[in-house]
């Protein structure tokens with residue numbers, strides 16, 4: 001079965017007892033037990049709920065994994081995985097990591113004696129050099145945020161295997177539609193389902209998928225005892241959103257490719273970061289490990305004044321934090337995701353005052369292109385006036 005068919009038929013999308021065309025909302029905290037002498041599959045919703053299990057089976061099916069767990073947010077999923085490590089353990093993480101994950105390791109894990117080293121994700125030697133005798137896992141995000149740098153998953157997995165370490169990936173930007181890390185040997189895949197998987201900017205959720213039964217049990221235990229389960233209504237909404245993941249990703253990525261090409265050729269744009277562009281340094285790796293450049297890109301204008309002119313002139317994308325919705329979303333890292341990073345550090349990471357990130361939605365490509373063109377024209381005019 002291929003992916004778009006799997007999204008409709010590859011898991012319990014239909015209710016087995018009634019034939020209902022969508023999994024019902026089992027809106028209950030507890031389950032009446034047939035007998036107090038015996039156990040039964042469902043007893044209490046934090047331990048397990050049929051609506052949540054349907055979602056978990058669904059994401060497992062499309063990610064190519066056997067086990068999945070659903071959490072109240074992407075950060076809850078990441079916390080559950082990273083809090084499986086113990087005092088004295090060491091982790092190696094890519095330096096361009098999601099801001100919440102950065103805070104989690106620096107402000108929470110550190111207090112529990114879990115050490116971390118950050119490495120330049122594109123430098124394979126750096127990954128290997130950072131490994132210590134107490135290292136337990138390598139953690140990556142590819143493409144990275146907001147500069148869309150690409151890390152070779154196969155190479156990082158090979159390093160991990162040589163040193164008997166786990167690999168963990170945050171696959172939020174690509175989704176299983178475009179990148180299946182489990183097939184490349186990664187042990188644990190994490191998603192902020194808030195983004196493309198749900199796709200409608202109306203739910204906050206997280207998912208973890210694995211093929212390893214022992215790891216799955218550990219994550220399930222964390223889900224149960226840390227308690228960050230996803231509510232049934234949100235599970236239902238994600239299953240509804242997920243059915244169109246393939247169609248949405250296809251349309252968004254097609255537009256992202258064309259928009260990147262337009263931006264790359266435009267005189268008002270200094271640089272474009274999109275792994276679907278042949279000029280992108282990670283293009284070849286992206287071609288090998290993913291089936292698309294994805295639906296997120298970033299680009300740099302001359303300066304902050306240009307950014308403000310452009311953003312004010314743009315009509316279709318909403319200006320917001322987040323990504324992966326049906327609507328295009330324009331983010332300004334300097335005042336949004338990287339607002340708390342000191343300017344010098346921010347600039348060192350390449351997050352300049354001219355940088356904007358665009359998550360491309362499913363609007364008609366022609367309309368997005370026309371809108372971007374008219375907003376860029378205003379930037380150019382203003383610059384010639386100066």
Ligand SMILES: *Cc1c(COP(=O)(O)O)cnc(C)c1O
Nearest residue numbers: 073074075098170172192194205
């Ligand atoms: C949004 C995001 C997260 C955090 O997810 P929440 O659902 O907001 O908790 C983690 N990783 C990446 C790459 C993200 O984009």
